[in-house]
Amino acid sequence: MKYLKKENALEKRIRLDEKIIRAIENLALKKGESFSLIVNKILEEYLKNNEIFPSLNEFYAEEPNLKFDFENKIKIFENDFLTVDLSPWRGKINLIVTSPPYNVGIDYNSHDDSSSYEDYLEFSRKWLTKAYDLLADDGRMCLNIPLDKNKNGLRSVYADIVTIAKEVGFKYQSTIIWNEQNISRRTAWGSWLSASAPYVIAPVETIVLLYKHQWKRKSKGTSTIEKEQFIEWTNGVWTFNGENRKKIGHPAPFPVELPRRCIKLFSFEEDTVLDPFLGSGSTLIAALEEGRQGIGVEIDSSYVELAIKRIMENFKKQIEFQI
Known part of the structure; x- marks a missing residue:
């Protein structure tokens, strides 16, 4: 089973249906892009179309x-x-x-x-x-x-x-x-030659x-x-x-x-x-x-x-x- 890894500060594991995995792999092969990039694009498009993302208007x-x-x-x-x-x-x-x-x-x-x-x-x-x-x-x-x-x-x-x-x-x-x-400026002169x-x-x-x-x-x-x-x-x-x-x-x-x-x-x-x-x-x-x-x-x-x-x-x- 493949997992999607997000490359930002947070990392999530998502279990995908086998049929979905095959479809995404085929799409990735056609476009010459990585599996995770295709998944990100699909999710971004879905969230945008359903107005789940904050509006950028x-x-x-x-x-x-x-x-x-x-x-x-x-x-x-x-x-x-x-x-x-x-x-x-x-x-x-x-x-x-x-x-x-x-x-x-x-x-x-x-x-x-x-x-x-x-x-x-x-x-x-x-x-x-x-x-x-x-x-x-x-x-x-x-x-x-x-x-x-x-x-x-x-x-x-x-x-x-x-x-x-x-x-x-x-x-x-x-x-x-x-x-x-x-x-x-070089330093705080009040602490000249001191660890103060x-x-x-x-x-x-x-x-x-x-x-x-x-x-x-x-x-x-x-x-x-x-x-x-x-x-x-x-x-x-x-x-x-x-x-x-x-x-x-x-x-x-x-x-x-x-x-x-x-x-x-x-x-x-x-x-x-x-x-x-x-x-x-x-x-x-x-x-x-x-x-x-x-x-x-x-x-x-x-x-x-x-x-x-x-x-x-x-x-x-x-x-x-x-x-």
Whole structure:
């Protein structure tokens, strides 16, 4: 007798009728997918049709408010990711690359980055639920989050958000450590040379690799990554500097190098890449450079304008370089 094993935090054993097992095996053989994946899909479809799953309607309630459409390749929506209507892309996004707000009191203009930790985790659960819904079955996500935070109390951000992501339905693949070589303070000077209360501060962030149903892509496409890059970037420690916030004009920009590596390593040409928290536009700059379709959502109008400006300036530089 076969059993279904769920790959999330909970594991369940389910006894199936022999006739059902044979039918599922035949379906799995035809589709070239695993037995457990077929069972999950059947159950998800049944639960969805019978409205047993919580309704996702609230996540698609607001008109898109398209602010930028570059040659039908790069689109920017000025809206809240939690409510913007992205229905045309449900189940079609190949890769999500994003760095959500960290909840450490950064002044983002239109986003409260100093809510309670409980509210922050609930916010994370909501946006992760929508991101999961938008991904294709073989879609991936590169999630840039801190290891922890110490503002208003020490919190294990990485562990908590990865746990929530798995509860939402994501499967865990791996974690890249981004050594951005940036540290603001060394220790609590009141405990200098003492075991009284020293602080351990890691000058790194994480890029969590998650996926929806299966990690291996169903169909092959054209990669843009070079051999040397593949060898270097599949090493799980990436070392490059963070971005200068004053130079960019955003309180927490990440360098184009981060999404560029994620896009080249985890997607094919013409794939659709989404950044739910676009900020200064780094993800879409990299998407355009690498021949991907790009979608960005940003709630703040000033950051939307900043992203558009950076994308167009970068595109002009590309043209000039080619000439």
